[in-house]
Amino acid sequence: MAxxxxxxxxxxILRDHGPVILRTTYYEGATRTNLPRLQGPAGPHKTDDHDPHREGRAIDIILFATKENERLIADELVEVFLEVREKMNWSAVIYNKKQWNKAGIETPRGGDSSSSNQHLTHIHIEWRAADATLVDWEQALIATLEARTWVLDPGF
Known part of the structure; x- marks a missing residue:
């Protein structure tokens, strides 16, 4: 699905106004290829028809929690999403063993202990189907991203 x-x-918006690292690729060992850090559409590994990526309503932002500079940037991005959550109306943000619901309440990430499920390799942000078609938050996200200095961004 598109x-x-x-x-x-x-x-x-993240590519054009976020930290420079989001304009780069990372090496994916499983496929032995360089892939973009910003991923919306589902890859072939997603087989569940109700997966939010397959339904076109989720973004993965590949930033590794095990690499300090990437984790610090990811933590800042999570703060940005929390700051504009009421405008963006997302339903969940998940990163580094934590998840935040629509109300911005943080809870530990349950489920299996795989790095993918625990979101140690990426930020996951998703919208409910009804909210994924409504976008009146562009300027709020741009302003919040541009207000950051991203001093920890190594400037790839």
Whole structure:
């Protein structure tokens, strides 16, 4: 399925106004290829028809929690998403063994202990289907991203 408006706008805004690292690729060992850090559409490994990526309503931002500079940038991005959560109307943000619900309440991440499920390799942000088609938050996200100095961004 094609990405929803929230996903396509979110990826564009993060790429154009977020930290420089989001414009780079990372090496994916499983596929032995370089892949973009901003990922909206589901790859072939997603087989569940109700997966939010397959439904076009989720973004993964590949930043490794095990690499300090990437984790610090990811932590700042999570703060940005929490700051604009009421405008963006996302339903969940997940990163580094934590998840935040629509109300911005943090809880530990349950489920299996795999690094993918625990989101040690990426930030996951998703919208409910009804909210993924409504995008009136672009300027709020841009302003919040641009207000950051991203001093920890190594300037890839």
């Amino acid at each position: 990405p929803t408006l929230a996903v396509s706008k979110g990826v564009d």
